[in-house]
Amino acid sequence: MRKSAETLALNALAWLAGQDSLLAVFLGATGATESDLRNRAEDPEFLASVLDFLLMDDAWVLAFCQAHDLPGAALMQARAALPGGADPHWT
Template sequence: MLESADTLALKALGWLAGQDDLLAIFMGATGASGQDLRARADDPEFLASVLDFLLMDDAWVLAFCQAHGLPGEALMRARAALPGGADPHWT
């Protein structure tokens, strides 16, 4: 059974929170605070930003997916199901 996109994104947030160096990069890039991580953990748009961040680097995607026994495309599929995921990317 496939997990819902928001559940997978919440797992990604939890994994990110456990990666001190990477979490610092995420917080610096997004301006999110520790309070934001807790307060917005159920916000689909915030969770989408977590997936957007992780999807910037294949190594991050693979590390998360390996840690959770998921196929490499799991994050991309979850991102497509969250707000803005169906929007065209012009880059």
């Protein structure tokens, strides 16, 4: 499950990189740089942060899932398999 979650998160990162205005929001919100996108693409914690970011807005989740023909719950399921995903969420 973890490997498939990382693959989905990599796809999410690639999708995010193609969304210019949303990518700028991600970079600004996380403090990540464009070089981080390349250098940390295989880091499960960074990939988790990509999913955390997308999960903040239902419209972003739906746009990604529709672009990849995935069910709406796919991002949350992948996030649960990455570092910190089993932690309780209070929101």
